[in-house]
Amino acid sequence: MTGTGAPAQGIVLDIPPDFHEVPLDLAVEDRVAARIALLDRLGLTESARREGFALFLEAVSRAVGDGPVVATSFCAVQLGGRPSTATLTVATQTGVGTDPLVSVYGVAETLIRRGAYRSVRVDRAGPHPVVLATSQVRGGASAEAGSPDLHEVTVVVPVPGLALLTLLTITCTAADLATYTDVVRAVAASLRVASD
Amino acid sequence: MRPERFLGSDPTPGDLAAVDLLAADLREVVIALSAGRRHLDALVGPGSLWHGREGRGLVEAVSDMSRRLRVVEDAVVDLARPLESWRTGLVQRQERTASLTEWMSQLSGSPDADERRTALRAETSELAADHELDAASLTDAAEALSLAMTVIHDEPDLAADLERSLTALTEAVEQWVAAAAQPLLSAVQSVEDAADLTAAVSVLVGFDGEVSPQAHAVGRSSTGAHRVQLALQQAGAATALPDLPRANFERADVSLAQRLRGLADDDDAAP
Known part of the structure; x- marks a missing residue:
């Protein structure tokens, strides 16, 4: 840890390259460069659309700001022969203590008491004990006509050896829920602490 | 043919069907004990959730329960083996009894067969002694199982240990x-x-x-708000999608990983 003489540590997650990060870099020039690269990668060529898209990305980066969100990303792919999109958002939050058992049950209890989830369960993702919570954030009876429902899967991983939690949330439609649940679990499973 | 009539008593009493039933029951008990023990071992073994300081008491209690199940399992196996041996011996001895009964019956009314009868009686006594000896071994195994159960019963109260550990964990979670x-x-x-x-x-x-309304609100508050709003209003399925790559969630990207590096620096490290 910094300032203790121990080597600095960081969290490592393997994010599939299908996901495009919304540029959240603090430096304006970095954000602009990342935005241009993203627009090019997506193949958006029409100028008005590029401009509106770029301005919205900038607004998102400002809205997300200095909070616990480390990265937010989306994918735009073909899945099973049809278009598919999902968002993957990562945040970190200081926990209490380093006992993974207490942490996962503390997180699970907190999410259960929140009462916003269809299911909350303690599970495993690779070597990590995790809490996996699912909910439907949009759709069902209140859905706008023709608008697809939107589901959310949140995985909370206690970072091994640190009083820190990593939150991973994926949103997608019901049709792709199983696939993206596997994706977010795989990302959670890849979490590791690395020394620089 | 009843041995009591010709041999004076049955030298090899034993209900083979009851022995088979008992052996089958013991096999089922061993299977159940083994499955339960493996389940407990998996619960607290490597890769389980139950690690860390607050889970230690539970792990120890469950491990102890597994150990106790192993002791009972071993004792039941130690009974099943002599029971199987007893069954094999019982079959042989009861066949021998049947033969002795048959031979003795053939000597009925023969005044000059005393020597042969004496020999058969001696053989019957020897057979009875073997039978009792084998039965004693079986009784010893049964007593060993009984002793194992007594020892386990006298060990510290597992339920109380589990309750204490669960209570401690519950309190830690609440905190x-x-x-x-x-x-x-x-x-x-x-x-x-x-x-x-x-x-x-x-x-x-x-x-x-x-x-979402929130996204519209962010768009309204952004630089060039009217252009963002226009883009949002025109967005969606009516907009031509760019050429989409096929999903490939297999490969990993380290860009985010690199950005995440150092985030934990200011947080508490494990003691």
Whole structure:
């Protein structure tokens, strides 16, 4: 840890390259460069659309700001022969203590008491004990006509050896829920602490 | 032919059907004990959730329960083996008894067969002694099982250990919730808000979907708000999607990993 003489540590997650990060870099020039690269990668060529898209990305980066969100990303792919999109958002939050058992049950209890989830369960993702919570954030009876429902899967991983939690949330439609649940679990499973 | 009539008594009493039934029951008990023990071992073994300081008591209690099940399992196996041996001997001895009975019956009314009768009686006595000796071995094994159960019964109260450990864990979880629930829920809310805005990005790219009121609000407050609003209004399925690559969630990207590096530097390290 910094300032203790121990080597600095960081969290490592393997994010599939299908996901495009919304540029959240603090430096304006970095954000602009990342935005241009993203627009090019997506193949958006029409100028008005590029401009509106770029301005919205900038607004998102400002809205997300200095909070616990480390990265937010989306994918735009073909899945099973049809278009598919999902968002993957990562945040970190200081926990209490380093006992993974207490942490996962503390997180699970907190999410259960929140009462916003269809299911909350303690599970495993690779070597990590995790809490996996699912909910439907949009759709069902209140859905706008023709608008697809939107589901959310949140995985909370206690970072091994640190009083820190990593939150991973994926949103997608019901049709792709199983696939993206596997994706977010795989990302959670890849979490590791690395020394620089 | 009843041996008592010709041999004076049955030298090899034993109910073979009852022995088979008991052996089958013991096999089932061993299978059940073994399955239960493996389940407990998996619960607290490598890769299980039950690790860390607060889980130690539970792990120890469950491990102890597994150990006790192993002791009972071994004792039952130690009974099953002599029972099987007893069964094999019983069959042989009862066949021998049948033969002796048959031979003795053939000597009935023969005044000159005393010597032969004496020999058969001696053989019958020898057979009875073997039978009792084998029965004693079986009784010893049964007593060993009984002793194992007594020893386990006299060990510290497992239920109390489990209850103490669970109570301690529950208290630790409650303390965790009291200290960390609010910041965690705030972080969850931030993640959901960011995901909601990012979902609007997908709509802007051309995917069918609903732009949330929050995303519209962010758009209204942005630089060039009218152009963002126009883009949001025109977005969605009506917009031509760019050429989409096929999903490939297999390969990993380290860009985010690199950005995450150093985030933990200011947090508490494990002692």
